[in-house]
Every structure is written in structure tokens, then in C-alpha cells.
Amino acid sequence: MMFWRLVLQLLRGNRGRLAVAIVAIVSGAAVISALLNLDLGVQNKLTQEFRTLGANIVISPASGAPAHISDAEVPSLMPEHDVLEVMQQLPPTQVAAAAPYLYIVARAQNIPVVVAGTWLDQAQKLDATWKLEGSWITSRADDSHCLVGRNVARRLHLAVGNPLELHYLERSAQCSVAGIVDAGGAEDNQVFATLRAVQSLANLPGQIGVAQVSVTGTAPVVADYAARLATALPQYQVRPIRQVAEAEGALLGRIRLLIVSMALLILILTALCVLGTMAALAMERRKDVGLMKSLGGSISRIVGIFLAEVGVLGAAGGLLGAIIGAALSYWMGLRVFGTAISPRWEVFPTTIVLMIVVALAGALPLRMLGNVKPAEILRGE
Amino acid sequence: MATVVQVENLRKEFGNVRALDGVSFRVDAGEWIAIMGPSGSGKTTLINILGGLDTPTSGQAAVDGTDVARLDEAGLTRFRAEKIGFIFQQFHLVPYLTAVENVMLAQYFHSTTDEKEAQQSLERVGLGDRIEHLPAQLSGGEQQRVAVARALINHPKLILADEPTGNLDEANEDIVLSLLRELHTEGHTILMVTHAPSIGHLADRRIEFAHGRLVQAAATSLKPELA
Numbered sequence: 001m002m003f004w005r006l007v008l009q010l011l012r013g014n015r016g017r018l019a020v021a022i023v024a025i026v027s028g029a030a031v032i033s034a035l036l037n038l039d040l041g042v043q044n045k046l047t048q049e050f051r052t053l054g055a056n057i058v059i060s061p062a063s064g065a066p067a068h069i070s071d072a073e074v075p076s077l078m079p080e081h082d083v084l085e086v087m088q089q090l091p092p093t094q095v096a097a098a099a100p101y102l103y104i105v106a107r108a109q110n111i112p113v114v115v116a117g118t119w120l121d122q123a124q125k126l127d128a129t130w131k132l133e134g135s136w137i138t139s140r141a142d143d144s145h146c147l148v149g150r151n152v153a154r155r156l157h158l159a160v161g162n163p164l165e166l167h168y169l170e171r172s173a174q175c176s177v178a179g180i181v182d183a184g185g186a187e188d189n190q191v192f193a194t195l196r197a198v199q200s201l202a203n204l205p206g207q208i209g210v211a212q213v214s215v216t217g218t219a220p221v222v223a224d225y226a227a228r229l230a231t232a233l234p235q236y237q238v239r240p241i242r243q244v245a246e247a248e249g250a251l252l253g254r255i256r257l258l259i260v261s262m263a264l265l266i267l268i269l270t271a272l273c274v275l276g277t278m279a280a281l282a283m284e285r286r287k288d289v290g291l292m293k294s295l296g297g298s299i300s301r302i303v304g305i306f307l308a309e310v311g312v313l314g315a316a317g318g319l320l321g322a323i324i325g326a327a328l329s330y331w332m333g334l335r336v337f338g339t340a341i342s343p344r345w346e347v348f349p350t351t352i353v354l355m356i357v358v359a360l361a362g363a364l365p366l367r368m369l370g371n372v373k374p375a376e377i378l379r380g381e
Numbered sequence: 382m383a384t385v386v387q388v389e390n391l392r393k394e395f396g397n398v399r400a401l402d403g404v405s406f407r408v409d410a411g412e413w414i415a416i417m418g419p420s421g422s423g424k425t426t427l428i429n430i431l432g433g434l435d436t437p438t439s440g441q442a443a444v445d446g447t448d449v450a451r452l453d454e455a456g457l458t459r460f461r462a463e464k465i466g467f468i469f470q471q472f473h474l475v476p477y478l479t480a481v482e483n484v485m486l487a488q489y490f491h492s493t494t495d496e497k498e499a500q501q502s503l504e505r506v507g508l509g510d511r512i513e514h515l516p517a518q519l520s521g522g523e524q525q526r527v528a529v530a531r532a533l534i535n536h537p538k539l540i541l542a543d544e545p546t547g548n549l550d551e552a553n554e555d556i557v558l559s560l561l562r563e564l565h566t567e568g569h570t571i572l573m574v575t576h577a578p579s580i581g582h583l584a585d586r587r588i589e590f591a592h593g594r595l596v597q598a599a600a601t602s603l604k605p606e607l608a
Contacts, residue, residue, distance in 0.1 A: 002485060002494040006478070013477020291473045294434055295531075296462020297490040298455065375434040378469060379425065 003305065010309045014281065021277040021362070022317055025355050028270030029321020030328060032263050033351040037329035039259045041341035042252075055097070055126050055212035056241050057226050059083055059233065077102075077207040078236055080195075086232040087213070094225055096216045097125035100208040102198050106168040106191075109156050114190045115166060117198020120147065126214055127183065134160035134179030143197040146175035149188040153180045166191065166201060173201045267358050274362025278310070282365040289369045290377025299370045306366050314359030318352035325351065382409040385539055385570045386431060391440035393426050393593075400426040401437070402593040408572065413565040415581035416574045418590035424574045425543055427590075431572065432465045432541045433457040445538040462491045466532030470544035472524040474516040474531075480523075481512040484531045491535040502530040506560060522553025529560050533569075540564065542573040546580060558583060 011018065061076035080100055087098055099122035106115045120137040124130055137145050148158055158164060158177050165174045175197070181187055199205050215225045222240050230238040285306070292302045326343035333341030386408035393401040401423045408414055416424045429435035430442050433449050436457075442449050445464050452460055467473075474483045484499040503512050506526040516524050525545060532540055542561070546554040558580065565571055565585075573584060581587045589597040 002489045005482065006486070006489070009477050009479075009482065287473075288475055291475065292486070292490065293458070294432070294461060294467055294473075295487045295490050296458055296460075296465075296535075298458045301490065373435075375429040378434070378471075378473060 003308070006305050007308045007312060010305065011312060017281055017284070018277065018313060021274045021313060021359070024270050024273035024277075025314055025317030025359060026321045026324065028266050028273075028358065029318045029351050029355045030324040031266045031321075032354060033322040033325025033347050034328040034332065035259045035263050035266075035325075036347045036350060037326060037341055037343055038332060039256060040344045040347070041329065041333060042255055055214045056222050057213040057215055057229065058239050058241060059211040059213070059229065060209070060237050060239070062235060062237050077204065077209055078211075080206050080208045083208065083211045083233065083236070086229065087211075089232070090225065090228060094215050094217060094221070096214040097122045098211065098213045099123060099126055100195060100211045102195060102202065102204065102208050103210075104168055104198060104202045106166045106201065108152075108164060108166050108191070111155065113152055113156075113166075115168075115198055115201070116190050116192050117195040117201075118192060119195060120192060123147075123192065126212055127187075129183065130187070131182040132179045133182070134177070137178050137194070140194055141196065143173075143194050143200075144175055145178040145193075146197075147179045147181050147192040148177055149190045149192075150180055150182045151188045152191055153177070164191070166193075168201045169203075171201055171203065173197060267354065270355075271358045271362045274310070274359050275364060278363045279365040282368050285369065286372050287377055289372045290374040293372065293374040294378060299372075303366055303369055306369070307360060307363060310359045310363040310366075311356050314356035315352055317359070318355030319348070321355065322348045322351040382411065384408070385410045385412075385445055386572065387441065387443040388427075388431075389441040389443075391427070391430065391442055392438045393423070393430060393435070394438045399593050401430075401440075403440070404590075404593070404595050405440075406588060406595060408570060410570055411565075411568045412586065413561070413571045413584040414573065415584035415587045416572060416590065417576070417578070417581050417587055418596075422590035423593040424590055426593075428541050428543050428572065428574055431539070432467060433460045462487075462535065464538045466535065466537035466540045468525070468528050468532050468540065468542040468545045470547040472516070472521070472528050472548070474524055474527055476516050479513050479515055480508060480519065480527045480530075483516070483527055484534050487531045487534050499530075499534060502534050503527065505533075506530045507556070520553065521549050522556055525549060525553065525557050526560065529557065529564075533564070538570065540569055540571045542571060544574055544576065547576070554580075 059078070061078055083100060087095070099119040102117040104115050104117075105112050107113065119140050121140060124132075124136055132147070134147075137147065146164060148156070148164065152158070156164070158180070160177055160179060162177045163174055164177055165172060173193075175193055181192065195208070199207060213229075215222045217225070226238050226240040289302055293299070326347070329343065330340045333339060384407055388407070389405050391401050391404040392399070404423070404427065416427065418424050426435065430437050430449060431444055433452065437450050440450070444460075447460060447464065449457065449460060475486060478486060480503055481496060481499050484502055485494045485496060488494045488499060500509070500512050503509060506529050508523060508526055508530070511519060511523060516527070519527065525548075545561070546557050549557060561571060561573070562583065571584075573580075575581050588595055
């Protein structure tokens with residue numbers, strides 16, 4: 001009891017001198033806590049960001065033959081039912097979006113044009129970078145509307161609301177342009193209609209050429225999901241899109257390296273700041289130590305009191321800093337990722353323990369007190 | 382009467398300087414001894430050795446049968462906690478502890494703390510209404526009385542007072558000296574360093590030092606054993 005009373009009085013009596021150390025510990029803890037929260041939260045956020053870049057798993061016929069159909073080609077196809085049934089059995093929480101595709105090369109105004117039949121409600125989730133003039137098609141049964149790529153619209157002089165007639169072999173279909181897609185890629189040269197409409201135009205009911213899946217999670221999670229799909233669909237080819245996964249992994253690795261480096265730097269700077277304060281305090285406390293020794297205090301008991309003081313300083317500063325850091329990471333999440341990064345509970349004890357360790361490391365100058373000779377100190381030397 | 386302090390041929394050298402040069406004397410239980418002499422004569426060095434704050438170069442300095450020259454660091458620490466009560470000229474209170482906490486600090490290093498006992502010790506020196514005051518809120522005389530209470534709290538075998546009134550005005554000097562007189566009456570053994578002959582005369586005996594040697598004993602009961 002007396003031990004903690006002494007520690008409390010030390011903190012109270014030296015609060016002015018300890019102010020620099022307190023500010024250093026709270027600031028250090030706030031940055032460390034924010035960085036840790038970011039490190040843990042950024043993985044989810046980045047994964048979500050990468051999901052906007054498109055699908056990361058593609059299911060296609062095992063032959064690897066092109067899934068496009070032209071007048072002359074017989075495509076490699078998959079029954080729509082096979083793929084969808086398997087996908088429904090896997091955990092839906094991991095799937096951000098999924099859509100089957102059937103590509104054909106039809107003619108519009110006598111110009112060949114790639115027509116993609118898909119679930120148009122999923123298309124915008126699979127590639128969130130699409131910009132649309134007009135309106136999305138949200139119903140998979142809406143066969144009367146279609147979306148056209150920016151280049152197709154320019155070549156065919158199409159505007160939102162115009163009719164578009166598509167011809168494939170001896171069949172034809174008509175749709176009204178609901179929107180013009182600006183994807184900045186191959187999609188700008190395509191026409192998008194509902195899967196059912198394209199299957200009907202190509203006379204391939206229930207057939208698809210490819211399925212795209214966007215799985216939430218890190219590269220290993222995506223690879224695991226792809227492996228499970230491959231096991232369930234041995235007759236087809238299931239491929240994770242490596243560029244996305246690898247870019248994600250590399251970026252996460254770099255961010256983690258940056259965060260760890262910064263955290264180490266902050267810890268060292270905090271320790272140095274505490275070290276400076278403690279060196280000055282150790283000099284001031286030589287008289288107190290000399291007196292305590294003369295009263296029969298062993299150096300281990302005396303330094304123990306001072307170390308507890310520093311430990312309490314580290315713990316309190318760490319807790320306060322962790323709270324500030326949580327708020328900081330919340331704000332940074334909003335600024336950088338557009339959504340808040342929620343504070344992680346494990347960051348609090350980690351930050352507090354780190355700050356206690358840093359504060360104790362900064363208390364190294366207290367070792368000098370072991371050499372105090374009470375007779376000299378009490379004589380005023 | 383039992384011997385509390387036995388000093389035999391005690392020497393202490395600081396480099397080429399001989400602070401104590403073959404000092405021998407004995408103090409019986411309950412005696413009040415005044416150690417006198419000019420500055421640099423070795424008085425404080427003697428007190429420091431007897432209090433276990435310093436070690437002799439050679440010779441014996443035994444307190445209550447314990448030769449401090451033979452103790453290691455841990456032994457000296459226990460010796461100071463259990464056998465010695467210090468009263469310093471500069472008071473030497475911990476500035477961020479209250480009066481009662483300063484007294485309890487000595488208890489803490491001795492064994493366990495007893496706040497009630499510490500308060501009673503302060504009441505005894507007339508500071509019952511000052512127990513929660515910090516040293517900066519006390520006068521010099523009050524601070525020295527806290528130091529007296531702290532010196533007594535662990536019932537030491539020997540009270541070592543180094544110029545206990547050296548920093549006090551006349552009124553406070555009287556208060557502290559009357560406290561020392563009380564302690565003497567109660568049977569405490571006191572070794573007091575002082576410059577002032579008037580204070581020295583209050584003691585049972587006076588030992589005078591010059592150049593590290595015991596040069597004069599001013600009471601018939603003194604048995605100097607000059608080497």
C-alpha cells in the first residue's frame with residue numbers, strides 16, 4: 001500500500017517535470033494505436049477497394065477455347081445450372097458479386113458487335129469503376145432494355161432511349177438503350193443485355209460461356225475459394241485472376257512494412273524523449289535516493305518505486321494515447337478510404353504494453369542511482 | 382551498563398587525506414555524547430561510519446555488537462534500517478511526501494508501515510496538526526521535528542544527529558534540544574555532532590576532534606582508548 005502511495009506522490013510531486021515524458025508517451029501511443037488500427041483495418045478496406053477493380057475468379061470451360069461465338073464458331077459452353085448450383089453451396093458471405101456471361105458476335109446496323117448476356121444487376125458490382133449515362137438495368141428479366149459501350153454508341157450513333165436491333169444468324173432481337181457504359185476498357189466496345197435475351201438470340205438456352213466471381217478477402221482467401229470451386233467443378237477451369245491478387249498482396253506487404261517502420265521509429269523517438277526526462281530526473285533524485293538509502297532502503301526497492309512510477313506513466317499515457325489513436329484512425333479511414341476504420345480492441349492492450357516497455361526503456365538513466373553514495377549526497381557533494 | 386558503540390583504532394582515508402586517524406572510544410547505552418571540533422576534523426566522517434553510510438579504511442566500529450566494517454552492501458542497508466536513526470542538519474525530508482509519509486518512509490524500509498503509529502510519533506514532537514503538510518509548508522524547526530519523529534519511529538539502538546540545530550533559529554533550536562533531552566531521559570543513546578559549546582554542554586560527555594584524532598574528553602566517565 002505504501003509502495004503505491006509513494007508512486008502516486010512521486011507522480012503528483014513531479015508532474016511538471018514529467019509533463020514532457022507524458023506528452024511524448026501519449027503522442028507516441030496515439031500514433032502507434034492509429035497505425036495498428038490502420039494496419040488491421042486497411043486489409044479489409046484494401047480488399048474492398050480491390051473488389052471494385054473487378055472479378056478475381058473466372059470459371060470457364062476446361063478446353064480453354066474462346067467463349068465468344070461468331071457465326072462460324074462452335075463455342076465451348078457450360079450449362080448455367082451446373083455453375084450456379086455449386087456457387088450457391090459455397091459461403092455466400094464471401095461473394096461480393098457473381099455473374100454468368102454468354103458472349104456472341106452479333107450484327108447491329110450491319111456492323112459486327114460483341115454482345116454480352118449477363119445479370120446486369122451484378123455487372124455494376126463486379127466492376128464499380130463503370131460510369132453510366134442513363135440508368136442501370138436492375139432486373140434479370142428485363143429483356144427489353146440493354147446497355148451499350150461508349151464506342152459502340154458512337155459508331156452506331158446511339159443515345160439513351162434509342163432502339164437497337166441485334167441480328168444473329170437468322171434470329172433478331174430488339175432492345176431500348178437504357179444506358180451508355182464508359183468503362184475505359186473492352187466493355188466500351190460491347191453491348192450488354194440480359195443473359196436470357198442473349199441465350200434466346202443465340203438459341204443457346206441455359207448455356208453460358210464464362211462466370212465471373214468477386215470474392216471478398218485476402219489473396220489466400222481468394223485462392224482457397226477458387227480451390228473449393230475447382231474441386232466442386234472438376235469439369236471446368238477455375239482460375240483466380242493473379243494480377244489482382246498479387247497486386248493486392250504486394251501493396252498490403254508494402255503498407256505493412258511502412259506501418260511497422262513508422263511504429264518502430266515512433267517507439268524509438270518516444271523512448272528517447274522519456275530517456276531525456278528521466279536522465280534529468282535521475283540527477284534531481286540523487287538526494288532523495290541518498291536519503292532513502294540512509295533510512296535503510298535497498299537500491300532495488302528504491303529504483304523499484306521509480307520504475308513503477310514510469311510504468312504507471314507508460315500505462316496511463318498508453319491508454320489515453322490508444323483512445324486518441326482510435327479516433328485518429330477512424331478519421332484517417334474516412335479521409336483515405338471513405339469509410340471509417342473501427343477501433344480494434346486488441347490495439348488497446350498492445351499499445352499500453354508497448355508504451356510501458358518504451359517508458360521502462362527510457363528509464364535506463366535510473367540505473368545511475370545505483371551508484372549514489374548517501375554520505376556524499378547528504379553532505380551536499 | 383551495556384556498550385552500544387565500540388570504536389577501536391578507527392582509520393578513514395580519502396586518497397592522501399586522513400579523515401580519522403586511530404580513533405578509539407566507547408559509548409554506553411543511554412548516554413548522550415557530543416562530538417565537537419572544527420570543520421574537517423572528522424566528526425561527520427565518524428558519524429557516517431557509525432551510521433553505515435561509509436566504511437572505514439581500517440579498525441573497528443561496532444554498534445550494538447555489529448561491526449559495520451564487516452558488513453556488505455545488503456548488510457549495511459539492514460543495519461541502517463534496524464539500528465540507526467539519523468537527524469541531519471539539512472533535515473533531508475522528501476519534498477513530495479507529507480510529514481506523516483516522511484515518517485512512514487522509514488517504517489516502509491524497516492518493515493511494515495503503520496500510519497497511526499507515525500501520526501503518534503508526530504504528535505509526540507508537537508506536530509499533530511501538521512501531519513498532512515508537505516515539507517515546503519513547514520518551518521525549519523517543524524521540518525527538523527519531522528526528522529526527529531522519523532529517526533525514532535523504528536526504535537533505533539543509536540540516534541546519530543549531525544548538527545541538528547545548525548539550520549534553526551533560537552526558538553526552534555530550543556524546541557529540538559528539549560526533544561533531544563526528552564529522548565535522553567527516556568534512555569535513548571545519542572551521538573550528536575555540534576560546533577556550539579553551549580549545546581555540547583547539554584550532553585553527558587563531549588569528545589573533541591582535531592585533524593582526525595580524538596584530542597580531548599570532557600567528562601570523567603569517558604574512557605578514551607587512544608591508539
